[in-house]
Amino acid sequence: MGDATPASGPDLRQGVPLADIPPEGVFAGQVDGEPVLLAWVDGRMHAVSGRCSHYGAPLAEGLRRGDVIHCPWHHACFRLRDGAALKAPAFADLPCWQVEERDGLAYVRGRDDDAHPRPRARRGREDPERIAIVGAGAAGYAAAVQLRALGYAGAIDLFGADPEPPYDRPNLSKDYLAGTAPAEWIPLQGPDFYAEQGIRLHLGRAITALDQHWRQLTDAHGDKFGYERLLLAPGAVPNRLPLPGFDAANVCVLRSLADADALLARIAHARRVVLVGAGFIGLEAAAALRARGLAVEVVAPEPLPLGGVLGEVLARDLLRRHREHGVAFHLGRKPQAFDGGALVLDDGSRLDCDALLLGVGVKPDLALARAAGLAVEDGIVVDATLQTSVPGIYAAGDAARFPYRGQPARVEHWVHAQRQGQVAAANLLGAGQAFTDPPFFWTHHYGTDLRYLGLGRGFDRVEVDGDPAADDCLVRYFRGDTLLAAAAIGRDRALLELEPALRG
Numbered sequence: 340m341g342d343a344t345p346a347s348g349p350d351l352r353q354g355v356p357l358a359d360i361p362p363e364g365v366f367a368g369q370v371d372g373e374p375v376l377l378a379w380v381d382g383r384m385h386a387v388s389g390r391c392s393h394y395g396a397p398l399a400e401g402l403r404r405g406d407v408i409h410c411p412w413h414h415a416c417f418r419l420r421d422g423a424a425l426k427a428p429a430f431a432d433l434p435c436w437q438v439e440e441r442d443g444l445a446y447v448r449g450r451d452d453d454a455h456p457r458p459r460a461r462r463g464r465e466d467p468e469r470i471a472i473v474g475a476g477a478a479g480y481a482a483a484v485q486l487r488a489l490g491y492a493g494a495i496d497l498f499g500a501d502p503e504p505p506y507d508r509p510n511l512s513k514d515y516l517a518g519t520a521p522a523e524w525i526p527l528q529g530p531d532f533y534a535e536q537g538i539r540l541h542l543g544r545a546i547t548a549l550d551q552h553w554r555q556l557t558d559a560h561g562d563k564f565g566y567e568r569l570l571l572a573p574g575a576v577p578n579r580l581p582l583p584g585f586d587a588a589n590v591c592v593l594r595s596l597a598d599a600d601a602l603l604a605r606i607a608h609a610r611r612v613v614l615v616g617a618g619f620i621g622l623e624a625a626a627a628l629r630a631r632g633l634a635v636e637v638v639a640p641e642p643l644p645l646g647g648v649l650g651e652v653l654a655r656d657l658l659r660r661h662r663e664h665g666v667a668f669h670l671g672r673k674p675q676a677f678d679g680g681a682l683v684l685d686d687g688s689r690l691d692c693d694a695l696l697l698g699v700g701v702k703p704d705l706a707l708a709r710a711a712g713l714a715v716e717d718g719i720v721v722d723a724t725l726q727t728s729v730p731g732i733y734a735a736g737d738a739a740r741f742p743y744r745g746q747p748a749r750v751e752h753w754v755h756a757q758r759q760g761q762v763a764a765a766n767l768l769g770a771g772q773a774f775t776d777p778p779f780f781w782t783h784h785y786g787t788d789l790r791y792l793g794l795g796r797g798f799d800r801v802e803v804d805g806d807p808a809a810d811d812c813l814v815r816y817f818r819g820d821t822l823l824a825a826a827a828i829g830r831d832r833a834l835l836e837l838e839p840a841l842r843g
């Protein structure tokens with residue numbers, strides 16, 4: 340995940356020469372031990388926090404484009420003029436400071452808490468009176484928050500089948516599973532946030548029917564809720580394997596907080612865990628369980644974990660990291676049966692274990708959309724504005740099949756789902772904005788973060804610059820001469836620079 344970097348650089352209260360502040364970059368210093376960035380915007384000097392409000396990344400290591408600073412870790416965007424959080428995964432604005440220019444120096448003075456312009460309530464427009472959002476995960480949460488950030492004053496109903504308020508799902512296979520993230524880090528907001536924002540959270544309420552004609556939702560208890568416009572953000576459900584013994588209580592999956600807690604309860608006194616599947620979640624879980632001192636074995640049919648996504652060089656490097664940390668791999672092997680205490684593989688070998696964790700992919704949750712008659716293929720079909728086949732109903736996140744660079748795509752990434760939620764929110768209010776952000780994900784293994792931008796499916800050439808083993812590389816994926824995607828370890832700014840080339 341990375342550690343929030345401590346403040347460094349000159350004390351900006353003492354003044355720094357205006358000439359030292361780059362006209363199109365940022366200047367990093369500190370104020371009272373806080374990292375602060377100075378930046379020229381439209382001929383005026385501004386000072387904003389240098390610590391990302393998401394996980395605390397040093398924004399000075401990010402990329403400035405126009406009036407916007409892009410975070411190096413998970414690519415949140417902030418306006419330098421007033422610190423406004425513009426794009427997920429950060430939702431809190433950056434603190435700002437007052438700056439005085441005197442005798443060729445810039446002095447940072449007190450905090451400027453008036454810098455953030457509050458959204459004015461939208462009046463006299465044709466906003467809907469009531470917006471419903473089905474799914475209180477990444478996309479649904481981001482959409483609800485964005486509606487208020489845009490000044491929407493009508494009713495927002497956010498329905499979640501999960502009993503928990505929106506939480507940091509990516510953390511479940513990382514620090515939370517490793518035991519290094521306390522439970523209070525997991526919710527995305529404090530308990531009062533939703534009431535303060537006027538977002539009605541309906542938790543533990545699965546919506547089971549959608550009547551698009553009468554614009555009505557029905558939940559599992561038969562309660563009905565009207566809406567004027569609707570966002571579907573139901574996410575995905577983890578696959579299980581129809582194999583003998585795979586319905587045992589110690590066969591776990593990892594999608595929800597409840598899944599993570601059930602897994603943690605299972606392994607509380609365990610010594611050995613077998614993971615079936617060597618995808619991102621399986622391998623992150625392997626790293627987290629090794630951090631707990633458990634013996635971990637991974638079974639997967641492919642010859643190289645994630646080779647099809649990352650290419651051979653990065654995949655081999657990932658495999659090396661896991662092996663060096665004591666994970667045993669059974670590659671090219673399939674599971675056949677589980678007897679509660681041992682997994683039997685297709686070569687007859689038996690792997691003893693106290694618990695089995697399945698990381699064998701997910702299926703988009705399409706039941707509601709399909710039953711309601713929306714166009715559905717391997718996802719809920721949406722156009723560039725994320726509108727479904729039914730006007731007024733939008734879809735976002737893991738369940739949405741959207742156009743990306745001329746091809747239909749469905750992407751299962753956190754930031755991507757949140758960004759789609761944010762664009763869907765604008766479009767629920769009539770913005771008609773196309774979603775063009777390139778897919779982005781990050782993954783964390785033994786203190787190293789790999790970040791990936793674009794969609795590399797069908798790549799036929801990989802260019803590796805640098806050395807993954809030294810935590811310093813940029814890998815680019817091409818089909819012919821077309822750049823499809825890029826991955827980076829330790830080269831965050833270079834990855835951010837490729838973003839325009841990978842937009843939809």
Ligand SMILES: Cc1cc2nc3c(=O)[nH]c(=O)nc-3n(C[C@H](O)[C@H](O)[C@H](O)COP(=O)(O)OP(=O)(O)OC[C@H]3O[C@@H](n4cnc5c(N)ncnc54)[C@H](O)[C@@H]3O)c2cc1C
Binds near residue numbers: 498752779
């Ligand atoms: C353990 C784990 C680690 C991950 N790590 C990363 C990572 O490091 N980087 C990354 O980019 N991505 C990561 N992901 C993927 C990322 O979390 C997902 O892509 C993202 O959460 C998708 O957002 P979503 O809103 O589409 O769905 P979700 O976040 O799954 O939210 C959908 C919600 O809708 C609810 N729901 C479904 N149907 C209904 C209904 N009918 N009525 C009411 N509620 C309903 C579900 O209960 C769920 O809470 C990870 C995923 C997991 C499980």
Ligand code: FES
Binds near residue numbers: 391412
């Ligand atoms: S730390 Fe900046 S986006 Fe995550």
